[in-house]
Amino acid sequence: MILPVIIIRCLTTLYPVLMTFINSFRDLHIIGGGTGAFAGLKNYAKLLSDEKIASSMQFTILFTIISMTFHIVLGVILAMMLNMKFKGKKFLRTIVLIPWAMPMIVAGRAARWGFNGTYGFVNDLIGRLVSGFHYDWLIHVDAARLAVIIVDLWKDIPFFAILVLASLQFVSADIYEAAKIDGAGAVKSFFYITIPSILKTVMTISIFFTMWRITSFELVYAMTSGGPYDGTSVLSYRILIEAFNNLNLGYASAIAVVLFLIMLVLTGINLFAIKKISD
DSSP states (O other), X not given: OHHHHHHHHIIIIIHXXXXXXXXXXXXXXXXXXXXXXXXXXHHHHHHHHOHHHHHHHHHHHHHXXXXXXXXXXXXXXXXXXXXXXXXXXXXXXXXXXHHHHXXXXXXXXXXXXXXXXTXXXXXXXXXXXXXXXXXXXXXXXXXXXXXXXXXXXXXXXXHHHHHHHHHHTTSOHHHHHHHHHTTOOHHHHIIIIIHHHHHHHHHXXXXXXXXXXXXXXXXXXXXXXXXXXXXXXXXXXXHHIIIIISOBHHHHHHHHHHHHHHHHHHHHHHHHHHHHHHO
16 A cells, blocks of 8 residues: 555655756756756856856845745734634634635736736825825836735735644633733733744744745746846746746756755754754
8 A cells, every 4th residue: 555655756756856856967958959968067057157046046035034034923913813702703714815815826917917017006005195106116126026025925924824823723721811810911921822832833834835935936927027137036937947948957957956955954944943842
């Protein structure tokens, strides 16, 4: 029973990873006269001098750090709000997931329209508060990056919050009652009861959300196509461009290996931190 599962796993996971690693050392530039021969560290050397890769690396790190910081902070706050007792709680818990349920490509296309400088609703909303406001969000690098991060947060924070909410519901109300009797206020209860109770769960969830931030390219593809001036291009999007636009499979494989190593390091750090907390 286990052998078929192992075989399928090897074919669907280990084999592609192994071939990507091997191809990263080969000359596989299909439209550039690549022969498929062993190229040594040529593809990796190119990475070090490629300005587009440097820009993509910078935004990937920036995007991941900012996005995950707000996912954790706002996700926990939203989870605590959804954990309160109020009328219509079940309905709100359902509709809050609508952004997450929307396909990323659809969300990206909608955001591309929404942040359009001429007819987008973002300028329209701000213009109602600030008379005469107009800004071309997607033609300025910093503004486009901000827009991508905002849409990413809008889409995925609700799902993060629901996962944290599941953990919150395992914290017994009796603990809070006992703390209240002992004179602990809401702030102390939050830092000494809530945070320790959900910390391990939040960190575990964060591993997966961090991986999704690093490997996902759909939002960038649909919203900005990596522009302006490759300012919103992430490493996963560069892999797509090199593999399917430039048909440089060897170089795309080298970028993929670097991305894999980054994910491996981040996952290791997270798992080490979780182990320390458990101990």
